[in-house]
Amino acid sequence: MNDYQNILEYFNQLPVLVKLVWYVSFLLFIFILGLIFYLKILRNNLRENEKKRIKYQKIYEENLINYLYAGDGIEGISPEQRVFINNMKKDISNTFNRNVLISVMTKLVNDISGEIAQAIHKFYFETGLIDYSLLKLKARKWEIKAAGIHELTQFEVKQAYNEIEKLIKHPHKEVRNQAQLYLVNLFQFKGLKFLNDLTYQLSEWDQIQLLEILQKFDNQEITDITLWLKSNNLSVVKFALKLAKVYNQFESKETLLELLKHNNKEIRVETIKVLGYFYDTDSKEYLKSNFHDITEGEQIAFFKLLENIADQTDQHFIIVNISHPNFEIKLMALKILKNINQPKFNTLKLAENDIDVERIVEFIKNN
Amino acid sequence: MDSSTVRIILLTIHVLFFIYAFSVIFSYVLLSFVSARESSQYMKRNSFVNYNEILSSTVSPSISIIAPAYNESLNIIENVRSLLSNHYVNYDVIIVNDGSKDDSLEKLIKAYDLVKVNYLINHQVPTKPLREGVFKSTNPAFEKLTVVDKENGGKADALNCGLNISQSKFVACIDVDCLLLEDALQKMIKPFLELTDVKVIASGGVIRIANACKIKEGKLIEINLPKKFIEIAQILEYLRSFLLGRMAWSRLNGLLVISGAFGMFDKKIAIDVGGYDTNTVGEDMEIIVRMRRSMEEQNIKYKVAYIPDPLCWTEAPDNYKILISQRNRWTRGTIEVLKKHRKIGFNPKYKFLGMLSYPYWFFYERLAPIIEIIGILYFIVLIALDNVKWDYAFAFFLAAYLFTIMFTIIAIYSEELTYHQYTKKGTGIKLLLVTLLEPFVLHPFILYAGIKGNIDYYFNKKIKWGEMKRKGLSKGESN
């Protein structure tokens, strides 16, 4: 007791500042104790959850596969399957179990098509998993909304179209992105309608995703992309250019030629690349005569185009550009020259002091 | 001087120390909050990303991994194999053998069926000349591999050579002895493709410590907590630095450094600014500062991104001698970079970079060891003069200590709540124990290395590169 009083006395006579520091230290100490204590609990929970997850994953994996093979092959659901569905209905009322089951199902639908995939979709519907997903769409938190759309995409629930289509303009980027993926995964080109009046920019990442999804489907009707090529939204134009290339949209060539005069540099470069891919000759004269006014990016793209289509008439233009300061252009110019006029290439008088040209010529000769 | 002047001087010194200490703690609290918010956002944003579509797409941009190697013969075959097994489709691997004196090249040729090829190099960044030349594999399974053998010029020079060789739009510069997880490239490329309103010029990754982890033939099999104090203490340091510090700075877009062990760059920008600086030991930090500076000067909206996922694992020093020489080098690197770019410091023209990032690095990284040692010396003088107010000293010391361990524990939390890599039972206790002791055991060595770095920088210019003697990743198995 005496010690305690001594400490108290000592403390009371301390200057205010020191007292304050002691208070802070005391609070920190309590806080740290709490953190340490909770860390123990947290780590335990994480470990237990992981064990549980693995356990249930194994169970659901086997059960699901048994279920899939217990079908009678026709439309209906066999009694065996019915029993399993009913068991599952109870299990999935628990969020943890539901998530594990969904992840197992997802792993399968991603890699499997045909009857089995359809059986999984049916299972998703019959067990009522679908209702949980639909409910998520109404959630206030964006991450739950997005997860809901993601699930409905995975299991190809087309009837959520109306609700999800509205989310294409959601303020949160992730929700918008999931909505786009839903539309394109389930409705392919028809789902791309949202591009018509898109107010925000589609990121390169989004564009690649959409393109990859479209390419998973064969023999589909490609909508006219002209409208998108003429869009005021730069990202839509860029996306349409990718479509033009992947789906060989020669028909839109007139629009492409107009895009050569677009005020955005990247779009002009991409346009030249697409035209190069088409082995287009109509743009050649225009680009040649404007060569000095266009940016280096466009010049490089144009030379790549020339690699495909250059002929004798371009010889003068090519020779002039052997002394272009850009290494890539020099290289392409020399390669093209060799292709269109080998004797000329062999007897080429090299400009002095241009070591690069010398090296390139040497390289081309040896390859 | 009369006694009142001395008193005023001393008081000023005290107040300055107090302000410094207080601002350090304040900035840490702030950074912790920012990083907590950013981490939770990041985890949510990436919880349902389907990377498959990106990684398999032929439209995805090309990436070159550039890995300089100097006398890495011991593990080079396995390390290259690990680099070749990435899941991204449109990528290649450029190993730059920087004048190794060992049999690295012969080993590579044999293991990967390499043959010398004609290769036209665009010398966009000047480098040391080639030695044996450029090699490619005859086996289609190793088609992604290019090996360049050049004369020794140091790490920065080797990276520059890789920049010249690469035909890709992006380059991932890494240490060859790093173990890269298979999804590393797709995660690192994401910010470049994702942001529409700013230009992403680089993205940095986290470095994790591989000591004691089980690694088999270039693949991480099991994550273990190392046994030695020095190794665990470094894990805590890395967690603090990567999960608290850098996470927050990336959120504020003020990141000044991307670890040289793993970072991705927009190749064109890296080349346009002139590539890596061969005259500094801090080339990894220097190139970022230079790229940022160039963006600011051109008035382009840009960002240096940061990916907190544990994608890159490397061996950390397991004894104090090597640790000290490593930190000594880092200190010299920081000094050199800040000195070279002192123009941006406190210069409102460089906005956030000049007014916040640079000053922060200058005061809390660059000057930290110096201020600390002055404080300690001053304290010793006071003790000698029997002039210490122990009431004050003890209370402040305790508070500072508690703050330190609180931040470390918060760093452990951010690890547990995000990636939770150390799952084994008993790890938590060990981490906490080391947390309590680290300020007394590891920190003095770090401080010593910092001071030594300063001394070497100013008085010992000819110091050669601290060599890190690595045990080699695969030996971790035996632990």
Next chain:
Amino acid sequence: MSEKKKIVLAEDNSTLSLLLKFRLQKEGYDIFIAKDGKQAIELIEEHNPELILTDIMMPYISGLEVISHVRNKLEMKVPIIVFSAAGQEEMVLKAFSLGANDFMGKPFSPNELVIRVKRLLS
């Protein structure tokens, strides 16, 4: 021969492996599952299977290297079917040049896989 024909299946999606295993067992084959390329090579060397099914993209040793190993190092003529994901056309071409016999693009139908397996093993 009354003995069951052996198939090595290398695939890192465990659920898919299990699904295919059940299915192929029902068709009367003996299935060995590998979850990466390294295990696949071990199983191939140990069991000398009549057919190999391998994913292209796998941890550590890719499907391509498995094929290369089987054809060049082990010099086995055993038929190989590769699984590929969308966008891996280039890899599929490489797989064929290394000696693969057939490929299935993911997502694929297990029924169709069975048909192709039967065709190659008849």
